[in-house]
Amino acid sequence: MALGGFHSVLYVLQKARGAGGLRAMWKAMRSPNACKTCALGMGGQQGGMVNESGKFPEFCKKSVQAMAADMQGAITKEFFEKYTLSQLSAMSSRELEAVGRITFPLFAGPLDMHYKPISWKEAIAKVTEKVSKTDPSNSFYYCSGRSSNEAGFLLQLMARVRGTNNINNCSFYCHQASGVGLASVTGSGTATVTLEDLSKSDLVFLIGCNPTSNHPRLLKTLLDLRRRGGKVIVINPLVEPGLQKFNVPSDVRSLFFGSKISDMYVQPNIGGDQALLLGMLKWLEEHSAIDETFVSQYADGFDDVRNQANETNWDVIEQHSGVSQKVIAEISRIYRESNAAVFCWAMGVTHVKGGVDTVRAIGNAAIARGMLGKEGAGLLPLRGHSNVQGMGSMGVAPMLKGPMAEAIEKELEITLPLPTEGGDTMWCMQEADKGNMKYAMCLGGNLAMANPNTTFSQKAMSKIDLVSYMSTKLNQGHFVGRGAETIIFPVLARDEESQITTQESMFNFVRRSSGGTPRHNGPRSEVEVLVSIAEKGIGTIEWSRYRDHSVVRELIAKCLRGFKTKKEHQIEGRTFHEPKFSTTTGKAQAHVIALHAPAEISSNQLRLMTIRSEGQFNTVVYEEEDVFRKQTRRDVVLMNEQDISAFGVQVDSFVTVAGPSGTLVVQVKAYPIAKGNCAMYYPEANILLSTKVDDESKTPFFKGEVVAIKKN
Numbered sequence: 001m002a003l004g005g006f007h008s009v010l011y012v013l014q015k016a017r018g019a020g021g022l023r024a025m026w027k028a029m030r031s032p033n034a035c036k037t038c039a040l041g042m043g044g045q046q047g048g049m050v051n052e053s054g055k056f057p058e059f060c061k062k063s064v065q066a067m068a069a070d071m072q073g074a075i076t077k078e079f080f081e082k083y084t085l086s087q088l089s090a091m092s093s094r095e096l097e098a099v100g101r102i103t104f105p106l107f108a109g110p111l112d113m114h115y116k117p118i119s120w121k122e123a124i125a126k127v128t129e130k131v132s133k134t135d136p137s138n139s140f141y142y143c144s145g146r147s148s149n150e151a152g153f154l155l156q157l158m159a160r161v162r163g164t165n166n167i168n169n170c171s172f173y174c175h176q177a178s179g180v181g182l183a184s185v186t187g188s189g190t191a192t193v194t195l196e197d198l199s200k201s202d203l204v205f206l207i208g209c210n211p212t213s214n215h216p217r218l219l220k221t222l223l224d225l226r227r228r229g230g231k232v233i234v235i236n237p238l239v240e241p242g243l244q245k246f247n248v249p250s251d252v253r254s255l256f257f258g259s260k261i262s263d264m265y266v267q268p269n270i271g272g273d274q275a276l277l278l279g280m281l282k283w284l285e286e287h288s289a290i291d292e293t294f295v296s297q298y299a300d301g302f303d304d305v306r307n308q309a310n311e312t313n314w315d316v317i318e319q320h321s322g323v324s325q326k327v328i329a330e331i332s333r334i335y336r337e338s339n340a341a342v343f344c345w346a347m348g349v350t351h352v353k354g355g356v357d358t359v360r361a362i363g364n365a366a367i368a369r370g371m372l373g374k375e376g377a378g379l380l381p382l383r384g385h386s387n388v389q390g391m392g393s394m395g396v397a398p399m400l401k402g403p404m405a406e407a408i409e410k411e412l413e414i415t416l417p418l419p420t421e422g423g424d425t426m427w428c429m430q431e432a433d434k435g436n437m438k439y440a441m442c443l444g445g446n447l448a449m450a451n452p453n454t455t456f457s458q459k460a461m462s463k464i465d466l467v468s469y470m471s472t473k474l475n476q477g478h479f480v481g482r483g484a485e486t487i488i489f490p491v492l493a494r495d496e497e498s499q500i501t502t503q504e505s506m507f508n509f510v511r512r513s514s515g516g517t518p519r520h521n522g523p524r525s526e527v528e529v530l531v532s533i534a535e536k537g538i539g540t541i542e543w544s545r546y547r548d549h550s551v552v553r554e555l556i557a558k559c560l561r562g563f564k565t566k567k568e569h570q571i572e573g574r575t576f577h578e579p580k581f582s583t584t585t586g587k588a589q590a591h592v593i594a595l596h597a598p599a600e601i602s603s604n605q606l607r608l609m610t611i612r613s614e615g616q617f618n619t620v621v622y623e624e625e626d627v628f629r630k631q632t633r634r635d636v637v638l639m640n641e642q643d644i645s646a647f648g649v650q651v652d653s654f655v656t657v658a659g660p661s662g663t664l665v666v667q668v669k670a671y672p673i674a675k676g677n678c679a680m681y682y683p684e685a686n687i688l689l690s691t692k693v694d695d696e697s698k699t700p701f702f703k704g705e706v707v708a709i710k711k712n
């Protein structure tokens with residue numbers, strides 16, 4: 001049975017009805033604003049539901065869910081009087097998301113049982129006083145991918161001017177490995193392709209990703225590719241039924257009859273894709289299928305990579321990857337026939353130990369066949385939140401790129417106080433746990449719940465004197481991620497802003513959102529809140545100028561190469577159709593990788609991957625049911641049937657899953673996942689995970705840690 005289709009259509013209609021009717025939803029979705037959800041990028045000045053190729057209508061359940069949530073009514077003061085903090089802490093993500101919009105600032109102190117309304121003046125005064133009294137090194141600034149470029153740029157600027165580089169965005173817990181890996185291959189940490197390239201490719205690899213749930217409109221692109229004779233190869237330890245067959249709602253034939261999506265579905269071990277990619281190189285080398293012209297003229301270091309492939313035995317490749325030589329040969333054969341291949345990947349790659357090297361291994365595979373610097377071919381990390389890439393471009397990172405730092409200093413005639421690198425997200429949390437963080441500013445997001453070892457993150461946040469959030473709606477982090485004091489500033493959604501804001505898609509396209517009418521009195525623009533705090537004594541900058549978003553954009557344009565102030569645009573120099581790279585030699589860089597063996601497991605152990613469900617976006621759970629994987633509850637462990645029988649447990653029985661940091665009692669479900677591996681829902685399963693991070697990306701191991709399964 002195919003997925004999506006009429007179920008999705010019905011769901012959208014129901015959501016629209018619940019959000020004030022079809023007409024209201026249509027109007028909201030068509031407004032000239034960027035989609036609030038994933039970074040595939042829809043909407044903007046061509047109107048909502050238009051993609052970067054100008055195609056209409058392009059929308060999905062996810063975009064409707066996010067819009068419907070923002071169209072909810074206001075949470076009343078009585079709500080906060082009625083429910084205590086501990087009662088609200090016990091509510092699920094879904095319950096909190098459905099409570100409504102926050103419309104007045106909220107405060108909770110150490111002795112408070114409830115969040116209490118507080119005036120804007122008082123809330124801003126509390127934050128400014130804390131910022132001015134805190135040694136900057138004892139503070140950190142965190143940003144999610146929901147905010148605008150303008151707000152992100154101001155956040156990092158005010159933090160640096162105040163004197164700290166402890167600035168990070170949510171990418172440390174998602175795609176940081178992509179940025180680090182890509183920068184070492186092409187000289188730029190972002191995609192090398194545009195959306196148009198996908199319509200010219202004849203082969204797409206989907207490695208460790210599930211666009212069915214997370215980037216739904218990509219399915220139509222894949223459907224079109226297959227209809228013109230192209231192929232799709234999926235590499236994922238877990239079968240995603242929607243990547244096998246899908247009813248694409250915007251295509252009548254597909255809606256009624258379903259469409260095959262993948263030509264090959266390969267299930268490596270968690271983390272086994274690294275060895276699989278090396279195996280592909282080995283096969284290409286053994287079959288004289290390397291593009292020798294490309295590797296000699298446009299790449300450095302390929303001979304070392306070739307040697308690594310030659311010297312690595314097939315036994316090692318099979319053992320590490322969990323995939324047979326025969327299957328790797330079949331993938332490689334298809335790849336050899338391709339004239340234009342795009343490699344897509346997501347957190348199945350970046351959440352695993354050695355994720356940066358896996359991204360480099362993907363780069364090696366692309367270099368081997370000359371799949372960089374030409375139309376229809378290249379590298380495409382599938383980013384999550386709609387503006388997470390923009391946050392990186394805006395310098396919301398511990399270390400500013402040299403040219404941006406120099407430009408800021410020149411334009412503002414200031415000296416940025418700390419030239420050294422600041423703390424990544426986990427480092428900041430560890431410092432908080434040691435009692436070294438006194439203030440934290442969270443621009444969106446749900447930091448506490450996004451962390452591995454949620455027990456640790458809750459404890460760490462509680463040791464911070466003051467935590468301030470800027471949010472549109474409630475989430476679990478507002479309760480389990482409280483400091484000694486906590487303030488929540490209610491902010492406008494991007495389609496409610498009174499001025500234009502900008503966002504950047506995963507294709508490096510900067511989209512302009514026109515904003516619109518606020519749905520409620522009370523919430524303010526994030527830029528307004530940041531300026532109100534900064535102008536009360538952070539540095540000597542004339543902050544009030546930046547209330548005008550166009551002035552912020554002018555400053556950004558002076559500091560970021562390729563950013564333009566007037567029109568929607570592709571950021572220059574990142575996507576390219578000629579083999580000219582932004583590396584020091586101008587060539588692509590091939591890398592010998594440190595081949596990681598998947599974690600060893602004993603008789604009652606499995607490697608765990610945390611996964612998101614179809615009705616979920618990051619930590620926000622819209623529906624408890626995971627329609628695509630046919631799961632009706634979230635407290636489950638998905639196991640291979642052979643493991644279930646070897647462990648002597650029964651399907652639907654309850655087991656205790658013990659990870660490095662905690663345990664969870666969950667129900668066993670049989671699922672087509674590679675033997676020796678299991679899957680559980682994020683963020684609930686975070687409680688099991690350690691706080692260890694990858695050496696290069698500083699990303700925790702949301703996938704690949706070992707858990708023990710114990711019968712109850």
Ligand code: SF4
Pocket residue numbers: 035036037038039040041042058059060061062063214215216217218
């Ligand atoms: S695929 Fe992503 S960008 Fe496109 S409509 Fe859906 S959520 Fe929005």
